[in-house]
Amino acid sequence: MPGIGKPAVVLAALTLLLAACGDDKDDSDSAGGARTKLRVAALPLTDSAALYLARDRGLFEKEGLDVTIQPVQQSIQALPALANGQVDVIASANYVTFLQADEKGTLDVRVLAEGVRVAPHMxxxxxxxxxxxxxxxxxxxxxxxxxxxxxxxxxxxxxxxxxxxxxxxxxxxxxxxxxxxxxxxxxxxxxxxxxxxxxxxxxxxxxxxxxxGGAAPVESLPISGYVTTQKFAAGHPKEAAAFRRAIEAASKIATQDPDAVRQELPKYTKVTAGQAEKIRLPSYPATTDAAQLRRLTELMKKQGLLKKDLDPATLLVK
CATH class of the missing domain: 3.40.190.10 (Periplasmic binding protein-like II)
Structure with missing residues:
Protein backbone atom coordinates (compact mmCIF):
# COMPACT_ATOMS: atom_id res chain seq x y z
CA MET A 1 0.00 0.00 0.00
CA PRO A 2 1.88 3.08 -1.20
CA GLY A 3 2.05 5.85 1.35
CA ILE A 4 0.37 3.81 4.05
CA GLY A 5 1.68 6.20 6.65
CA LYS A 6 -0.32 9.08 5.19
CA PRO A 7 -3.39 10.10 7.21
CA ALA A 8 -5.89 9.66 4.37
CA VAL A 9 -4.83 6.09 3.71
CA VAL A 10 -4.72 5.19 7.39
CA LEU A 11 -8.19 6.68 7.84
CA ALA A 12 -9.49 4.68 4.88
CA ALA A 13 -8.00 1.48 6.22
CA LEU A 14 -9.40 2.15 9.66
CA THR A 15 -12.84 2.88 8.21
CA LEU A 16 -12.79 -0.51 6.51
CA LEU A 17 -11.68 -2.10 9.74
CA LEU A 18 -14.52 -0.58 11.72
CA ALA A 19 -17.06 -1.49 9.07
CA ALA A 20 -15.88 -5.07 9.03
CA CYS A 21 -15.93 -5.36 12.79
CA GLY A 22 -19.05 -3.38 13.55
CA ASP A 23 -21.67 -5.54 11.89
CA ASP A 24 -21.87 -8.22 14.55
CA LYS A 25 -21.13 -6.13 17.63
CA ASP A 26 -24.61 -6.62 19.08
CA ASP A 27 -24.35 -10.39 18.62
CA SER A 28 -21.22 -10.77 20.70
CA ASP A 29 -22.94 -11.28 24.04
CA SER A 30 -24.85 -14.43 24.89
CA ALA A 31 -28.06 -14.45 26.91
CA GLY A 32 -26.03 -15.01 30.05
CA GLY A 33 -23.87 -11.96 29.41
CA ALA A 34 -20.70 -13.90 28.58
CA ARG A 35 -19.01 -12.77 25.40
CA THR A 36 -18.09 -15.69 23.19
CA LYS A 37 -17.40 -13.74 19.99
CA LEU A 38 -14.13 -11.87 19.92
CA ARG A 39 -12.84 -9.53 17.22
CA VAL A 40 -9.09 -9.56 16.72
CA ALA A 41 -7.07 -7.23 14.47
CA ALA A 42 -3.86 -8.80 13.18
CA LEU A 43 -0.90 -8.04 10.92
CA PRO A 44 0.16 -10.43 8.13
CA LEU A 45 3.45 -11.20 9.89
CA THR A 46 5.06 -14.26 11.41
CA ASP A 47 4.18 -12.64 14.76
CA SER A 48 0.54 -13.63 14.21
CA ALA A 49 1.16 -17.32 13.55
CA ALA A 50 -0.15 -18.50 16.92
CA LEU A 51 -3.42 -16.66 16.30
CA TYR A 52 -4.03 -18.48 13.03
CA LEU A 53 -2.86 -21.79 14.44
CA ALA A 54 -5.34 -21.39 17.29
CA ARG A 55 -8.09 -20.76 14.77
CA ASP A 56 -7.23 -23.57 12.39
CA ARG A 57 -6.41 -26.15 15.09
CA GLY A 58 -9.74 -25.53 16.83
CA LEU A 59 -8.13 -24.15 19.98
CA PHE A 60 -10.49 -21.17 20.17
CA GLU A 61 -13.46 -23.44 19.61
CA LYS A 62 -12.21 -25.72 22.38
CA GLU A 63 -12.27 -22.72 24.71
CA GLY A 64 -15.80 -21.78 23.63
CA LEU A 65 -14.70 -18.75 21.63
CA ASP A 66 -15.76 -17.59 18.17
CA VAL A 67 -12.86 -15.44 16.96
CA THR A 68 -13.09 -13.17 13.90
CA ILE A 69 -9.75 -12.00 12.52
CA GLN A 70 -9.49 -8.62 10.76
CA PRO A 71 -6.20 -8.06 8.88
CA VAL A 72 -4.50 -4.65 9.14
CA GLN A 73 -1.18 -3.39 7.73
CA GLN A 74 -0.01 -1.62 10.90
CA SER A 75 -1.18 -2.39 14.42
CA ILE A 76 -1.40 1.34 15.10
CA GLN A 77 -4.27 1.50 12.59
CA ALA A 78 -6.43 -0.56 14.94
CA LEU A 79 -5.58 1.38 18.09
CA PRO A 80 -8.65 3.67 17.92
CA ALA A 81 -10.87 0.66 17.27
CA LEU A 82 -9.44 -1.08 20.34
CA ALA A 83 -9.94 2.03 22.47
CA ASN A 84 -13.56 2.26 21.31
CA GLY A 85 -14.30 -1.41 21.85
CA GLN A 86 -14.83 -2.11 18.16
CA VAL A 87 -12.12 -4.74 18.30
CA ASP A 88 -11.34 -6.68 21.46
CA VAL A 89 -7.73 -7.67 20.89
CA ILE A 90 -4.86 -6.62 18.64
CA ALA A 91 -2.54 -9.47 17.71
CA SER A 92 1.09 -8.90 16.72
CA ALA A 93 0.77 -5.51 18.44
CA ASN A 94 4.18 -3.92 18.70
CA TYR A 95 4.74 -3.20 22.36
CA VAL A 96 6.41 0.17 21.83
CA THR A 97 3.33 1.87 20.38
CA PHE A 98 0.96 0.47 22.97
CA LEU A 99 3.18 1.08 25.98
CA GLN A 100 3.58 4.67 24.83
CA ALA A 101 -0.20 5.00 24.44
CA ASP A 102 -0.63 3.63 27.95
CA GLU A 103 1.86 6.12 29.40
CA LYS A 104 0.14 9.01 27.63
CA GLY A 105 -3.24 7.90 28.96
CA THR A 106 -4.77 7.42 25.52
CA LEU A 107 -5.19 3.68 26.09
CA ASP A 108 -5.35 1.60 29.28
CA VAL A 109 -3.33 -1.35 27.99
CA ARG A 110 -3.36 -4.93 29.17
CA VAL A 111 -1.23 -7.74 27.75
CA LEU A 112 -3.12 -11.01 27.32
CA ALA A 113 -0.22 -13.04 25.97
CA GLU A 114 3.19 -12.61 24.40
CA GLY A 115 3.41 -12.73 20.63
CA VAL A 116 7.03 -13.20 19.68
CA ARG A 117 10.55 -12.50 20.84
CA VAL A 118 13.53 -11.65 18.71
CA ALA A 119 15.34 -14.59 17.11
CA PRO A 120 18.36 -14.63 14.77
CA HIS A 121 17.59 -13.17 11.35
CA MET A 122 13.85 -12.87 11.92
CA GLY A 213 18.43 -7.52 13.54
CA GLY A 214 18.34 -10.18 16.24
CA ALA A 215 21.94 -9.73 17.36
CA ALA A 216 23.14 -8.78 20.85
CA PRO A 217 22.04 -6.97 22.91
CA VAL A 218 18.44 -7.48 21.71
CA GLU A 219 18.44 -11.27 21.40
CA SER A 220 15.22 -12.82 22.79
CA LEU A 221 13.73 -9.36 23.40
CA PRO A 222 9.89 -9.37 23.46
CA ILE A 223 8.65 -7.23 20.60
CA SER A 224 4.96 -7.93 20.12
CA GLY A 225 1.99 -9.38 21.90
CA TYR A 226 -1.76 -9.81 22.16
CA VAL A 227 -3.01 -6.55 23.58
CA THR A 228 -6.40 -5.54 24.94
CA THR A 229 -7.78 -2.88 27.27
CA GLN A 230 -8.25 -2.87 31.01
CA LYS A 231 -11.98 -2.44 30.39
CA PHE A 232 -12.24 -5.60 28.32
CA ALA A 233 -9.98 -7.64 30.61
CA ALA A 234 -11.94 -6.60 33.71
CA GLY A 235 -15.35 -6.92 32.06
CA HIS A 236 -14.73 -10.28 30.42
CA PRO A 237 -12.18 -12.13 32.58
CA LYS A 238 -13.30 -15.62 31.53
CA GLU A 239 -13.07 -14.79 27.85
CA ALA A 240 -9.71 -13.08 28.31
CA ALA A 241 -8.37 -16.14 30.13
CA ALA A 242 -9.79 -18.47 27.48
CA PHE A 243 -8.17 -16.46 24.70
CA ARG A 244 -4.83 -16.50 26.51
CA ARG A 245 -4.99 -20.29 26.99
CA ALA A 246 -5.69 -20.82 23.31
CA ILE A 247 -2.81 -18.57 22.24
CA GLU A 248 -0.40 -20.17 24.68
CA ALA A 249 -1.37 -23.63 23.44
CA ALA A 250 -0.82 -22.48 19.85
CA SER A 251 2.54 -20.94 20.80
CA LYS A 252 3.64 -24.30 22.19
CA ILE A 253 2.76 -25.88 18.85
CA ALA A 254 4.72 -23.17 17.03
CA THR A 255 7.76 -23.81 19.22
CA GLN A 256 7.64 -27.59 19.06
CA ASP A 257 6.69 -27.84 15.39
CA PRO A 258 8.04 -24.93 13.30
CA ASP A 259 6.70 -26.66 10.18
CA ALA A 260 3.19 -25.98 11.50
CA VAL A 261 3.98 -22.26 11.30
CA ARG A 262 5.46 -22.62 7.83
CA GLN A 263 2.32 -24.39 6.64
CA GLU A 264 0.17 -21.64 8.15
CA LEU A 265 1.99 -18.63 6.69
CA PRO A 266 0.73 -18.95 3.07
CA LYS A 267 -2.84 -18.89 4.40
CA TYR A 268 -2.65 -15.34 5.75
CA THR A 269 0.44 -13.76 4.19
CA LYS A 270 1.55 -13.35 0.59
CA VAL A 271 4.43 -15.79 0.91
CA THR A 272 4.33 -18.99 -1.09
CA ALA A 273 4.74 -22.43 0.41
CA GLY A 274 8.26 -22.54 -1.04
CA GLN A 275 9.18 -19.20 0.51
CA ALA A 276 7.69 -20.23 3.85
CA GLU A 277 10.12 -23.14 4.04
CA LYS A 278 13.07 -20.73 4.12
CA ILE A 279 11.73 -18.03 6.40
CA ARG A 280 13.53 -17.50 9.71
CA LEU A 281 10.96 -17.66 12.44
CA PRO A 282 10.84 -15.64 15.66
CA SER A 283 10.57 -17.24 19.08
CA TYR A 284 7.03 -18.03 20.27
CA PRO A 285 7.02 -17.98 24.09
CA ALA A 286 4.33 -20.14 25.68
CA THR A 287 4.08 -17.94 28.75
CA THR A 288 4.44 -14.21 29.34
CA ASP A 289 7.51 -13.22 31.32
CA ALA A 290 7.43 -9.85 33.07
CA ALA A 291 11.21 -9.94 33.53
CA GLN A 292 11.76 -10.20 29.78
CA LEU A 293 9.23 -7.43 29.13
CA ARG A 294 11.16 -5.29 31.60
CA ARG A 295 14.20 -5.54 29.31
CA LEU A 296 12.07 -3.85 26.67
CA THR A 297 10.68 -1.11 28.92
CA GLU A 298 14.16 -0.31 30.26
CA LEU A 299 15.49 -0.04 26.70
CA MET A 300 12.58 2.23 25.77
CA LYS A 301 13.29 4.44 28.79
CA LYS A 302 17.00 4.61 27.89
CA GLN A 303 16.20 5.77 24.34
CA GLY A 304 13.55 8.24 25.44
CA LEU A 305 10.53 6.30 24.18
CA LEU A 306 9.15 6.12 27.72
CA LYS A 307 9.42 9.03 30.12
CA LYS A 308 8.79 7.10 33.34
CA ASP A 309 9.80 3.75 34.75
CA LEU A 310 7.20 1.08 34.05
CA ASP A 311 6.65 -2.24 35.77
CA PRO A 312 5.22 -4.45 33.00
CA ALA A 313 3.91 -6.92 35.58
CA THR A 314 1.13 -4.42 36.31
CA LEU A 315 -0.09 -4.76 32.71
CA LEU A 316 -0.33 -8.55 32.52
CA VAL A 317 -3.74 -10.21 32.55
CA LYS A 318 -3.68 -13.12 34.96
Missing part, protein backbone atom coordinates in the same frame (compact mmCIF):
# COMPACT_ATOMS: atom_id res chain seq x y z
CA UNK A 123 14.54 -9.29 10.86
CA UNK A 124 17.53 -7.97 8.97
CA UNK A 125 19.03 -4.76 7.68
CA UNK A 126 19.15 -5.26 3.91
CA UNK A 127 21.03 -3.28 1.28
CA UNK A 128 20.96 -3.52 -2.54
CA UNK A 129 23.21 -6.16 -4.08
CA UNK A 130 25.42 -3.43 -5.59
CA UNK A 131 25.33 -1.12 -2.55
CA UNK A 132 28.32 0.92 -1.53
CA UNK A 133 27.45 0.14 2.09
CA UNK A 134 29.90 -2.61 2.92
CA UNK A 135 29.96 -2.63 6.71
CA UNK A 136 27.73 -1.76 9.64
CA UNK A 137 29.81 1.37 10.23
CA UNK A 138 28.72 2.62 6.80
CA UNK A 139 25.13 2.90 8.06
CA UNK A 140 25.94 6.08 9.96
CA UNK A 141 23.82 8.89 8.54
CA UNK A 142 22.30 6.71 5.80
CA UNK A 143 18.55 6.49 5.11
CA UNK A 144 17.05 3.32 6.58
CA UNK A 145 13.41 2.30 6.15
CA UNK A 146 11.39 1.20 9.17
CA UNK A 147 7.69 0.38 9.32
CA UNK A 148 6.90 3.01 11.97
CA UNK A 149 9.20 5.76 13.22
CA UNK A 150 10.47 5.66 16.82
CA UNK A 151 9.33 2.11 17.29
CA UNK A 152 10.58 -1.42 17.77
CA UNK A 153 12.76 -1.52 14.65
CA UNK A 154 14.65 1.69 15.35
CA UNK A 155 14.75 0.80 19.05
CA UNK A 156 16.45 -2.53 18.45
CA UNK A 157 18.72 -1.31 15.67
CA UNK A 158 19.83 1.67 17.75
CA UNK A 159 20.70 -0.70 20.60
CA UNK A 160 22.79 -2.89 18.30
CA UNK A 161 24.57 0.08 16.74
CA UNK A 162 25.18 1.70 20.13
CA UNK A 163 26.79 -1.53 21.34
CA UNK A 164 29.06 -1.48 18.29
CA UNK A 165 29.90 2.20 18.70
CA UNK A 166 28.33 3.09 15.35
CA UNK A 167 26.51 6.37 14.79
CA UNK A 168 22.82 6.05 14.03
CA UNK A 169 21.19 6.28 10.60
CA UNK A 170 18.32 8.51 9.51
CA UNK A 171 15.04 6.61 9.62
CA UNK A 172 12.32 6.81 6.99
CA UNK A 173 8.82 5.46 7.59
CA UNK A 174 7.86 2.99 4.85
CA UNK A 175 5.31 0.21 5.27
CA UNK A 176 6.71 -3.31 5.06
CA UNK A 177 5.05 -4.14 1.69
CA UNK A 178 6.68 -1.07 0.11
CA UNK A 179 10.19 -1.54 1.46
CA UNK A 180 11.32 -3.64 -1.51
CA UNK A 181 10.18 -1.09 -4.11
CA UNK A 182 11.69 1.76 -2.07
CA UNK A 183 15.03 -0.03 -1.95
CA UNK A 184 14.89 -0.81 -5.65
CA UNK A 185 14.17 2.85 -6.51
CA UNK A 186 17.01 4.12 -4.29
CA UNK A 187 14.56 6.01 -2.09
CA UNK A 188 16.43 4.61 0.91
CA UNK A 189 19.91 3.18 1.37
CA UNK A 190 18.78 0.20 3.43
CA UNK A 191 15.65 -1.36 4.88
CA UNK A 192 15.06 -2.97 8.25
CA UNK A 193 12.64 -5.71 7.23
CA UNK A 194 10.93 -8.42 9.24
CA UNK A 195 9.75 -11.79 7.99
CA UNK A 196 8.09 -12.62 5.68
CA UNK A 197 9.14 -9.41 3.91
CA UNK A 198 12.80 -9.97 4.78
CA UNK A 199 13.08 -13.18 2.75
CA UNK A 200 10.89 -11.82 -0.04
CA UNK A 201 13.12 -8.76 -0.56
CA UNK A 202 16.22 -10.93 -0.55
CA UNK A 203 14.65 -13.26 -3.09
CA UNK A 204 13.16 -10.62 -5.37
CA UNK A 205 16.00 -8.09 -5.38
CA UNK A 206 18.96 -10.25 -4.38
CA UNK A 207 19.40 -7.81 -1.52
CA UNK A 208 22.27 -8.50 0.87
CA UNK A 209 22.05 -8.93 4.64
CA UNK A 210 24.18 -6.24 6.23
CA UNK A 211 23.16 -6.87 9.82
CA UNK A 212 21.19 -9.45 11.77
Missing amino acids: MDVLVPKDSGIKSVADLAGKKVAVNILNNIQSLTLNAILDAKGVSRPVYRQIAFPQMGPALERDQVDAVHAVEPFDSAIQGDLKAKVLLD
